[in-house]
Amino acid sequence: AEVEETLKRIQAHKGVIATIVMNAEGIPIRTTLDNSSTVQYAGLLHQLTMRARSTVRDIDPHNDLTFLRIRSKKHEIMIAPDKDYLLIVIQNPCE
Amino acid sequence: MSKKLSSGKTSLKAPKTSAKKQKGGKKSKDSSKRKQTQLGKKDEVDLSAAHIGHPEIFPLAFTTETQEIFNCRVEEDVTEENCFKLIKKDDIIQDLKTRDAVSDFHPVKKVVLEYPEEELLVVFDAKFQYGQNFYLVASEEAKENLLKPPETAQEEEKEEENREEDLEVQPYKPPVPKPWVSLGSEKEVEEESVKDRVTKIKYMISRVRRKFGTPITFTDRNASHVKDGYVECTPYEDKAFSINMLEKDVGLQTVPKVKEVATQTKWTYPKNAATQYFPRQLSNEEKEERLSSKKLKEFLTSVHLRMEIALQQNEIMNAFFDDWKALAEDECSSGGKPDVYLGAYRSFTGLRYLKDRIISCVCWHPTIYGIIAVSARQQLPDEEQANLSDKSLLQQTVIVFWSFFDPLHPQLMLECPEDIHCFQFSPSDPNVIAGGCINGQVVLLDISQHEQKLQNAQTDADGIKITAVNMPSPMQVEQSSTEPPLVRYCAVSSIQHSHKKPVTDIYWLPDYSKDNQMSAASENRAEICVQLVTCSPDCSVLFWDIPATKLPEQTSCETVKQEGGFYIPCDVPATKPLDLCWKPLIKINLGESDSNTECGPVRISLRELHYHYKTSEKVRSLHTPEAPTRDSSYTEMSTSSKNLKVLENISTSFFIGTEDGEIVHSDWKIEIDNDTAKPVSQEHSQKYTIHTETINTLQRSPFFQDIVLSIGGRNFAIWKERDTYRPILQWSCSAGRYTAGHWSLTRPGVFFIARNDGNIDIWDLLKKTHEPSHTQNISTSRITCISPWIASPKQNFLAVSDDLGALHVLEICQTLSHPSSNEEANVLDFFEREVKYLKYCEEKSQAKRELKWSWRQRQRKQV
Numbered sequence: 021a022e023v024e025e026t027l028k029r030i031q032a033h034k035g036v037i038a039t040i041v042m043n044a045e046g047i048p049i050r051t052t053l054d055n056s057s058t059v060q061y062a063g064l065l066h067q068l069t070m071r072a073r074s075t076v077r078d079i080d081p082h083n084d085l086t087f088l089r090i091r092s093k094k095h096e097i098m099i100a101p102d103k104d105y106l107l108i109v110i111q112n113p114c115e
Numbered sequence: 116m117s118k119k120l121s122s123g124k125t126s127l128k129a130p131k132t133s134a135k136k137q138k139g140g141k142k143s144k145d146s147s148k149r150k151q152t153q154l155g156k157k158d159e160v161d162l163s164a165a166h167i168g169h170p171e172i173f174p175l176a177f178t179t180e181t182q183e184i185f186n187c188r189v190e191e192d193v194t195e196e197n198c199f200k201l202i203k204k205d206d207i208i209q210d211l212k213t214r215d216a217v218s219d220f221h222p223v224k225k226v227v228l229e230y231p232e233e234e235l236l237v238v239f240d241a242k243f244q245y246g247q248n249f250y251l252v253a254s255e256e257a258k259e260n261l262l263k264p265p266e267t268a269q270e271e272e273k274e275e276e277n278r279e280e281d282l283e284v285q286p287y288k289p290p291v292p293k294p295w296v297s298l299g300s301e302k303e304v305e306e307e308s309v310k311d312r313v314t315k316i317k318y319m320i321s322r323v324r325r326k327f328g329t330p331i332t333f334t335d336r337n338a339s340h341v342k343d344g345y346v347e348c349t350p351y352e353d354k355a356f357s358i359n360m361l362e363k364d365v366g367l368q369t370v371p372k373v374k375e376v377a378t379q380t381k382w383t384y385p386k387n388a389a390t391q392y393f394p395r396q397l398s399n400e401e402k403e404e405r406l407s408s409k410k411l412k413e414f415l416t417s418v419h420l421r422m423e424i425a426l427q428q429n430e431i432m433n434a435f436f437d438d439w440k441a442l443a444e445d446e447c448s449s450g451g452k453p454d455v456y457l458g459a460y461r462s463f464t465g466l467r468y469l470k471d472r473i474i475s476c477v478c479w480h481p482t483i484y485g486i487i488a489v490s491a492r493q494q495l496p497d498e499e500q501a502n503l504s505d506k507s508l509l510q511q512t513v514i515v516f517w518s519f520f521d522p523l524h525p526q527l528m529l530e531c532p533e534d535i536h537c538f539q540f541s542p543s544d545p546n547v548i549a550g551g552c553i554n555g556q557v558v559l560l561d562i563s564q565h566e567q568k569l570q571n572a573q574t575d576a577d578g579i580k581i582t583a584v585n586m587p588s589p590m591q592v593e594q595s596s597t598e599p600p601l602v603r604y605c606a607v608s609s610i611q612h613s614h615k616k617p618v619t620d621i622y623w624l625p626d627y628s629k630d631n632q633m634s635a636a637s638e639n640r641a642e643i644c645v646q647l648v649t650c651s652p653d654c655s656v657l658f659w660d661i662p663a664t665k666l667p668e669q670t671s672c673e674t675v676k677q678e679g680g681f682y683i684p685c686d687v688p689a690t691k692p693l694d695l696c697w698k699p700l701i702k703i704n705l706g707e708s709d710s711n712t713e714c715g716p717v718r719i720s721l722r723e724l725h726y727h728y729k730t731s732e733k734v735r736s737l738h739t740p741e742a743p744t745r746d747s748s749y750t751e752m753s754t755s756s757k758n759l760k761v762l763e764n765i766s767t768s769f770f771i772g773t774e775d776g777e778i779v780h781s782d783w784k785i786e787i788d789n790d791t792a793k794p795v796s797q798e799h800s801q802k803y804t805i806h807t808e809t810i811n812t813l814q815r816s817p818f819f820q821d822i823v824l825s826i827g828g829r830n831f832a833i834w835k836e837r838d839t840y841r842p843i844l845q846w847s848c849s850a851g852r853y854t855a856g857h858w859s860l861t862r863p864g865v866f867f868i869a870r871n872d873g874n875i876d877i878w879d880l881l882k883k884t885h886e887p888s889h890t891q892n893i894s895t896s897r898i899t900c901i902s903p904w905i906a907s908p909k910q911n912f913l914a915v916s917d918d919l920g921a922l923h924v925l926e927i928c929q930t931l932s933h934p935s936s937n938e939e940a941n942v943l944d945f946f947e948r949e950v951k952y953l954k955y956c957e958e959k960s961q962a963k964r965e966l967k968w969s970w971r972q973r974q975r976k977q978v
Contacts, residue, residue, distance in 0.1 A: 023406055026415045033426040041411070047395050049405050059394040087421050091435060098425050100418040104410055107418050113429035 023050075030109060037095060040108040042066065049105075061097075065108055069101050171254040173223045174245035175237070181219045184210060189239065189248065198239035199262055204230060226253045236261060441936060457875065457891050457913060457925040463489070463517045463525075464921040474916035476537040479904040481545045483569050485519035486526065487904075487914055489922050492534035492553060514538060514550065514560070516569065516599075517922065525599045526569055529560045532607055536617045547661075549647050550604075551618025557649055557659060557699075559606035568600075608659070612699055614651035621649045624658070649699075652774050657699035720770040720813045720823060770836070772810030776827050778803040780836065805832055805842060812856045818863040818939055822946060826856040831868060835950055843949040844884065855901045859927075861911060862934045864942040869898035875915065877931065881941055893923055903927065 031039050031052060038053040038061075046066030051058040073085040088099040091113075100107045182188040185202050207227050210218050220227055227235065236258040240250050252258045338345040397405070405411060428434070472491035480486035492512070512534045516527035531550060535558070538550030546563035562569070624646040647659040771779040779802050808828025816822040821836040822843075831853050832842035851870045859865035864880035868887070873894040876887035896918035903913045911927040 022412055023415055026419050030419060030422055030426070033423070034430050036426065041415075043397075043405065045395070047397050049397065049402050049411075059396070063394060087425065089425060096429060098422060100421050102414045102418060105414040105418075107415070107422060109422055109426065111426060111429055113433055 033111070035095075035112040037110045037112055038108075039110075042106045042108070044104050044106070046106075053110075061108060061110075065097065065099055066106065069099055069106060073101065171252060171257045172245055173226060173251040173253055174240065174247035175219055175223065175249045175251050176247040177219050177237075177249045181210070185237075198241065200237045200239070201234040202237050204233050204235060207235065220251075223251055223253075226251070231255065232258075456889070456928050457877075457893075457931075458928060459923065460912060460926040461519055461522055461924040462921060463487075463522055463924070464919075472920045473918045474899050474920060474922060475535065477900045477902045477914045477916045477922065478538060478540060479902060479912075479914065480516075480569070481540050481542065483545070483566075484906055486516055486569050487518075487922070487924065488514055488516050488529075488538070488540075488548070489916060490514045490531075490535040490538050490550065491920060492536060513601075514548070518569070519924070527562060527565050527602065528599050529562065529602045529604065531558050531560070531604055532556065533558075536619055537621050539621055539623055541623050549621055549623065551614075551621040551649050551651075553617035554610075555614030555616055555618055555651060555653070556610060557608040557613060557618060557621070557647065557657075558604045559661070560602060560604045562602055565600060565602065608699070614649065614655060614657065615653040616651045618649045618651050621647060623647055650771065655702055656769075656771070657702050659699045720772075720815050770813055770815075770823055770825075770834075772806075772813035772825055772827065774809050776804060776806035776808055776810060778806075778810065778813070778825055778834070803834070803842070805845065806830060808852070811854060814856070814858055816858050816863065817860055818858075819943065819946070824856060824858060824866055826853045826868065828852055831856060833946075835946060841953060843946060843953060844880075854898055857901045857903055859931065860903050860905050861932045863939045864945070865931060867901055867903065867913065869893075869901045869915065871897040873898060873917065875901070875913075880945060881935075881938065893917070893925070894919070894921065905932075 027039060027041070027050065030036065038057075039051070040048055040053065040058055040061060041050040042048040042062050046062050048058050048062045053061070068090075069085070069088060072088055076083050076085045085101055088101065090097040090099075095110055095112045098109045098111065177185075179188070185200070185206065204227060207220050211220055211224055211227070215221065230253065232255055236252040238250050238252060238261060240248055244250075252261060336344070472493060474489050475492045476490045478488045478490075480488065490513075512531045514529040514531060514535060515525045516529075518526045529548065531552065533552035533554045533556065535550040536553050538548055541547040541549065546561055546566050548560040548562065550558045550560065552558055646661065648656060649659065650656045769781060771781065773779065806825065806827030807830075810825055810827035812824065812826035812831075814824050816824065823834040823836060825832050825834060825842075829852055830845060830847035832845040834842045848870075851872045851874075853868050854871045855869040857867050859867065862879075866878050868876040868878060870876065872892075873896055874890055874892050875898070877889040877891070879888040882888045893915050894917040898915055898917050900916040901913065902915075903911065905911050911932040913925045913927050915923045915925060917923070
C-alpha cells in the first residue's frame with residue numbers, strides 16, 4: 021500500500037511518462053510501461069547503472085553512486101540505484 | 116723537380132773506356148806486344164799512330180807489288196809470328212824514285228830519308244793494330260825494342276797498370292828488365308785482383324740546383340686513377356683447364372644444432388557461456404511477493420525523496436534550454452515580414468496524352484526525386500459514370516509520369532483499363548501502384564522494370580531510350596525512342612466484386628494486416644504493405660489484399676487460396692494479366708443497418724495511416740534474400756493470420772466524407788458478441804453535417820493524428836476526432852468553392868486550400884485564423900488536386916493540377932516550409948484552446964437550455 025502510494029505520487033508528477041522498479045539483477049518488478057519497452061529499458065539501464073557505479077567506485081572506493089540522470093532530446097531518464105533495487109523514472113521535462 | 120731525378124734507362128756510355136784510358140795510361144791492355152817508344156817528331160800531317168800513343172809507328176798499306184819488291188809478301192815472307200822485316204833504306208829510296216807517288220812509302224818518305232840507320236823495320240800488322248797491314252817503325256830504339264825478345268813487355272805492362280793515376284809519364288824510363296822469376300805469386304795476385312766482369316752501369320741523376328733542399332709535400336694518389344697507375348695480373352679462368360675432380364677427401368663433423376624457440380599459445384580453457392533468448396521476467400506471484408516485501412518499502416522510502424527533487428527540478432525549469440538559439444529563431448519569425456510565396460518551378464502539360472482531360476489525381480513518387488505521376492480522366496459534365504462506348508474511340512487512359520528534368524516528355528505511361536480516379540504508390544514498394552477506376556475496379560500496376568529508368572531520368576533528360584533487354588516478368592512495353600514506354604496494368608479486380616460506382620479514394624494500409632475473421636488488426640511482420648482500402652459512393656468500403664505474385668522479383672509460384680480472398684494462378688501469363696479475379700477482402704457497407712439513408716463515401720481517412728516510405732534499395736535487399744521465403748510469409752499472413760499477434764492499440768476508426776457532405780466517423784472493428792458468439796459489428800458512427808456539397812478532401816494532419824481537415828463546397832473545417840460534435844474551426848468563403856486542400860507536410864499549422872478560380876490559399880493558423888495568410892493564383896481553371904512533397908530538406912514542392920490537364924509544380928518558400936520553434940506545441944495548444952472553448956460553449960448552451968427548460972417547467976407549473 022505504501023509502496024503503491026509512493027509510486028503513484030511519483031507518477032503523478034508533471035511530465036512523467038513511465039516508472040519502472042526493478043531488482044538488482046535487472047528484472048522489472050513493477051512498471052507502468054508496456055512489456056517490451058520495459059524489458060528494453062531494464063536491460064539497458066541496468067547495465068549502464070552498473071557501469072556508472074563501478075566507475076564511481078573505481079575512482080574512489082569509498083564513494084558510491086546515488087543518482088543517475090540521463091538527459092536526451094526528448095526526455096530525461098532518472099535512475100535511483102540502491103543495494104537491491106533500482107527505480108527508473110522517465111520524464112518529459114519540456115514545458 | 117723530382118722528375119729530373121727520375122731513374123732513366125741505363126745506358127752504356129761509350130766514352131767511359133776512353134775516360135779510363137785518359138786516366139789510365141796510354142797503353143791499352145790488349146796489346147801486349149806494344150812497346151813504348153820514343154816519340155818521333157813530325158812536321159807534316161801526323162800519319163803515325165801518335166794518336167794512340169805511338170808516334171814512331173807509321174802504319175802503311177803495302178800492296179802486293181810492294182810486297183813482292185821487298186820480299187815481304189804476306190803469308191810467305193812475313194807471317195804473323197815472323198812479322199819483322201828489315202828493309203834497307205836504299206831500297207826504299209830506290210822504290211820511291213821509281214814509283215814516286217805510287218809507292219807505298221811515299222807518305223813516309225821524309226821519315227825514311229831522315230832515318231839514320233841503314234835498315235828500317237817494317238812490321239807486318241796482321242791484326243791491323245795501327246790500321247794497316249804493315250807499319251814502319253821509325254826509330255832505332257823502337258826497332259830494337261821490337262826485335263828484341265818481347266818478354267819484357269809483360270812486366271812493363273803491369274807496371275803500367277799499377278800506375279793508373281799517372282797520366283803523363285814523361286820520359287819514363289822503364290825499369291831495367293830483369294828476368295822475372297815467377298814464384299807462383301802471379302796466381303795469387305790474379306786471384307785477388309778485382310776484375311770487373313761486367314761493365315758497370317753508370318747513372319747520372321741531375322736536378323736543378325735550386326730544388327735541392329726544398330720542402331717536399333707528398334700527396335696520395337690512387338693507383339687506379341691513372342690508367343697505367345698499376346699493373347695487375349687478374350686471375351682468369353683457364354679455358355684449357357680440364358681436370359675434373361672426381362674424388363675429394365673431405366672431413367665432416369656432425370654437430371647437433373641446438374636452437375631455443377619459445378611460443379606463446381593461447382590458453383583455452385573451458386569457460387561457461389550462456390545465451391539469453393528471452394528476457395528474464397518474474398512471474399506474477401514473485402512480483403507480488405517482492406512488491407510487498409519490506410526491503411522494497413525501505414528502498415522506496417530512501418529513494419523517493421531524491422527522485423522527487425529531481426522531478427521538481429525538471430518541472431521548475433529546463434536546465435538545458437538554449438536561450439541563444441531560441442532567440443535567433445524567434446527573431447526570424449517575428450521580426451519583419453518575410454516574403455511568403457509559392458515559386459513556380461515547373462509546369463507540365465501533356466498535350467498529346469492529356470488533352471481535354473482533367474487531372475484527377477496527382478501523386479509524387481515516394482523515393483525518386485523529381486518524379487510525379489498524374490492520372491487524368493475524362494471531362495464529364497455531371498461527373499457520373501463514364502460512358503464506355505464513347506471512351507473507346509478516344510485515347511487510352513494513362514497515368515503519366517513526369518520528371519523535373521524533362522518537362523516536355525513524360526517518362527512513363529501506365530496503361531489502365533479505365534480512367535483512374537485516384538491512385539497511390541505502395542509505401543513499402545514504390546514500384547507498385549494501386550489505382551481506382553471510375554467504373555469501380557481497382558487496378559494494380561507494376562513499374563519495377565522502369566524504376567531504373569526513372570531514377571536515371573536526370574541523366575538522360577533528352578530523349579527516352581529503353582533498354583528492354585532483361586524482362587523477367589513479362590510486361591508489354593512499347594519500344595520507341597521518342598515515346599515513353601507504356602506499361603500495362605498487371606491486376607484488375609473482378610467487376611462483380613468491385614464497387615459499382617467510381618472508386619473515389621484509395622489508400623494503402625500500413626504495416627498491419629487485417630484478419631478477415633476477427634476484423635482486428637494484426638501485426639504484419641514482413642513490413643510490406645499488402646492491403647488496400649477503397650471507398651466509393653456505392654456505400655461501401657472495401658479492403659483488398661494484394662495478390663502475392665504481383666510483388667516484384669518473384670520467381671516461384673504459389674497457389675494461395677483464402678476465403679474472401681483471391682485466386683492466384685500459378686503462373687501469370689504474359690499477355691493476360693490477373694484479370695477479373697481479384698476480390699476484396701472485406702466489405703463494409705455503410706448506412707445499411709442503421710437507416711434508410713444511404714451514405715456514399717467519397718473520401719476516407721483512416722486513423723493509422725502513417726507510412727514509412729522505404730527506399731527501393733532497402734526494399735530490394737529485403738526482397739532478394741527473402742524471395743523464397745516471402746511466399747511463405749504471405750501464405751502465413753493470409754491463411755494463418757490468426758496466429759499473428761493482435762495489436763490492440765491500433766485504432767480502427769475512420770472518417771468518411773460522403774457525397775452529400777456528411778462526415779461520418781466510424782469503426783471497423785468487429786467484436787464478438789459475448790452472448791451469441793457471433794461477430795457483431797459495432798458501429799459507433801457519428802455524422803456531422805456542415806458541408807453542403809460533396810466532400811472533396813478529408814485529411815488528417817500529418818502532425819496530429821486526431822485533427823482532421825475536411826473541405827467541401829463552400830466551406831471547410833477542422834475537426835478533432837472523438838472529442839466534439841462540432842468542428843473546432845470552420846471557415847466559409849462566399850466567393851467560389853473550395854475544390855482541394857492539403858495540410859502542409861512540414862508546418863503543423865499550415866494548410867493549403869485550392870479554389871475553383873485557380874487560386875491557392877495558404878492558411879497559417881498561428882498568424883491568422885479568419886483569413887488566409889496568403890493567396891496566390893496558379894492557374895486559370897479549377898484546381899483539381901493539390902499535393903505537397905518534401906523532396907529534400909531545402910526543397911519543398913507543391914504540385915497543383917487543374918482542369919486543363921496541366922500540372923504545375925511550385926516550390927514552397929522557406930518560411931512556409933520551415934516550422935518555427937515550438938510550432939507544433941503552439942498549434943496543439945491552439946487546438947486545445949479551441950476545443951476547450953467549444954466545450955465551454957457547449958456547456959454554456961447546455962446550461963442555458965436547461966435553464967430555459969426549467970424556467971418553462973416552472974412556468975407551466977405556475978400555470
